[in-house]
Amino acid sequence: MTTFATMDALVQLENVVKRYDGPRAAIDGVSVRIDPGGAVAIMGPSGSGKSTLLNLIAGMDRPTSGSVRVGDERVDMLSEAGAARFRRRQVGMIFQFFNLLDDMTVIDNVLLPAQLGGAKAREARRRADELLGTLRISHRRDAYPARLSGGERQRVAIARALINSPSLLLADEPTGAVDSATGDEIGALLLGLNAAGQTLILVTHSPELAHRYARRVVHIADGRVASDTAVTLP
């Protein structure tokens, strides 16, 4: 059994097991430690458990056993309300299919996590405008998601993920639903965020993406860590 020191680790999974109804564990004794400012790609084939791992880190699901710690929070011990507050403060999430709310404008989508957290309206709006500017989509702030291109949608999703200045950015196949040029653009954005100190955990099945934008690649196969290697950025 591997034991990690808690000092300095932002994310720390220890012997995490997640079982659903079937006989096989989706996650089977995974232990991983991610330091602040790190950029980690979690790779593996479909059904290997990488998205489950991301859900466990985000407190969207509970492990069957083992512990999940993010910063000072034992995520696996949190109540549903506690987990929601944890996600609001500590986690920003980006999805393959954006998960924007169709009936809300870009600005309302971006503002939503701040509003749920009870942030001051003026402060939240200033931060949202700043993010939209940084991500070069200010001109679409009043548009509805259905009118946006895939790249624009993902940039809105990134802005929404960053509105509460989370310590951890989780991206689940962030370029999976966009063309390669847009994918490169999104990848570059994530790389820039990481360079600015944002901890990033990226789930992908693309080795190219993993090696281009992460400094460490964790391979998951059949719910276990198959390899954990550092990447030298070009």
Place this chain on the structure above:
Amino acid sequence: MSAVFRAAAGGLGGRRLQAIIIGLVVLAATAASTLALGMLADAHSPFDRAFAQQNGAHVAVTVNTSVASAAQVANAAHVKGVTSVAGPFETDSVNAKVEPPGVTGGSITTQLNLVGRSSPGGPVDDLTLQQGHWAAGDDQAVISATGNAPSQLGTTITVGSQTMTVVGVADSVTSTADVWVLPAEMAAIAGQGGSGQAQLLYRFASSATGSDISADIGEVDAALPSGAVLSHVSYLSVRQSEQSSIAPWVPFIVAFGVIALAISVLIVVNVVGGAVVAGTTRIGVLKSIGFTPAQVVACYVLLVAVPAVAGAVAGLVVGNLLAVPLYRQNAQVYQVGVLGVPFWVDVVVPLAVIALTVLAAAGPASRAGSMSAVQAIATGRAPRPRHGFFVQRILAKLTSVPRPVTLGFAAPAARPGRTLVTLVAVLFGAAAVTFGVGLATSLNRVYNDISPAARLPVRVVPPPPAAPAPSPGGGSVHITVGPHFHGLGALTAAQQHTIGSAIAATPGTQHYLTQAADNLSLPGLGSSNAGAQITAYSGGDPAWSGLVLISGGWYSQSPAVRDIDVNTLFLTDTNTSVGDTYTLINGTHKVTAKIVGEVFDPGNDVSIYTSQATLTAIDPTVTGPASFAVSLRPGVSADNYAAALQNALGTSYFVGTGGGGQALIAIITLVTMLTLLIIVIAGLGVLNTVALQIREKAHDIGIFKTLGMTPRQTLSMVVCSVGITGLVAGIVAVPVGILLHHNVLPAMASAANSGIPQSVMSVYSAPEMVLLGLAGLVIAIAGALAPASWAAGSSTATALRTE
């Protein structure tokens, strides 16, 4: 076809929650419709239903057994046209002392019609045992629910030396007895030689009309020696009397029944249509693999028909089970003893609900089935039409309101059609609350206005000659029966002084009046078989009687003035109005009096209120008041007051307190049950809407949760999504309910041969209306809580994966 079955089975397996909701909604709709339609059918002819159910006696014949031999009586059971007969049962009319349990020293002396029967069942007059059991020994009796004595288990009945305890309460639709005892006990009561009377109960093949019954009675008379038939009672006369008593209650039963039916139809159409629309993507997928439009329709009809059939069957059972307590109250209100769900209702309702469900599914399924596969998939997956986007945008700007609340408030705009149906369902429910509360308040006021027990709860009379002497030492409270004291002699001036002084000295007295009552057959007053009830209140303001005037004022107490106040039936019968004069003729005595006021005194009897001098002028035998009637200060117990007054007056007088109020309790219980029933159905309508909404927005809820929405915020959002709808429905429901009240109540009063005073109509105060306006909100929140809790507690990851 097997592909259709397999696709339907697969759809059911994958949409268990939807199937459960359809099943539940169909269950509720079937149960409510069964109850409502049954009530409407019963309202149409409750006597006939109860009569059919009990095999009621077309004719009850009382035979003098000292004139007819046993063989002749037995022979009379087989006359021409008889289809079945019960009896002979020995019967007697006796003076009995009736003492309800828990009333120490309290007793009623009354005349009871006793019948000796060994069991409640039989081919004719199959009694309904409402409480307790049939008499098992000589010291036991079964009392009639609608007879001439309080129908309470544990009551003791003393006839001569025989004392019996009431062990059962039964009902005979044609009121064949006040009390039933075992034949052996009947023989003991009658003494040696028997009572000399026997009861024969007949059912005849031809009995529809009065002439049929006359012919039937003729056959019975012919079979018995002359003078053997003491009396015969036709069910037609009982029916006529019952139906005039029932008529006032029919309008409100019909109002509740129609609401329950309408709301049930609305909800079924809403839930089934919504379920099919939610499956548009799947319809597209089925079409893409080769399903024809007809197969799509068949598949979706099956998909809803399976839970609908299960729900309809369960609803039928639940409806019939709920009918037991509900119809018991209804029967008590109608005073027909027993009511049930008609068989045709049990057949028609489930079939109609299933047909409605199938039609509701077939419409949207054929629309989706006629789309191309691509179009159906796109329609199912594409963002909803832009309904509600603008509202969402405006509400997002309300930064002072918590975001989950504004998210909830925006939800109704996304589905305006469904919101409208939900609004109407809640509106019906909230209107039923306003209507029910108003009706209960009005009926309570009617009771207080017309019931002597409420108006003038304590009476003082000298003991009637036939009554048992009061126990030495006094202090016992004797409950007097009936509002009038006919046959009592006038009180002397000394008696009046004694009673008046004692009443004035007893703490708790508010007002007191002397009272004389008379009953006269006056020419020109055709509708009342029982004659005109004339009451003279003297010794104070007649308004102290607590009677309410619909119009005009009270009669003058001056001996020289001939004023009368009359009830509405008098005005209708005589075609007069307040302000007219009318000549009252009693034999050779004629009094021309001015009608100065219309009194709220509904019923089938003509009532006249006047001064003692005018009453004496019409009927010189009534020379003065015969009793005192006392109204009490608020909060004073009538029983305690009566006991104190009895102590003060000693044994020379009876102090009585009025009982009653059971009919009012039965009606208000029925109103409450019906209101609750409609609230539950409206709440289920909301539950269905919210469940559909959550199903459609499951993915969005997953996103909200991912972004940090807590379970409590999710709950708030979902509850708020119906809050505005509930509030609007509640506010609109208040005038709708009041309108219903203001239309139904006059209809009820009219059926009771009366106008209605403003005090009975104006029952809604401003604060009450505000509270009633919140009823819709309460129904909406109550209906939304279960699915909202489910949404709040659902796993974030699962919700996010939902498409």
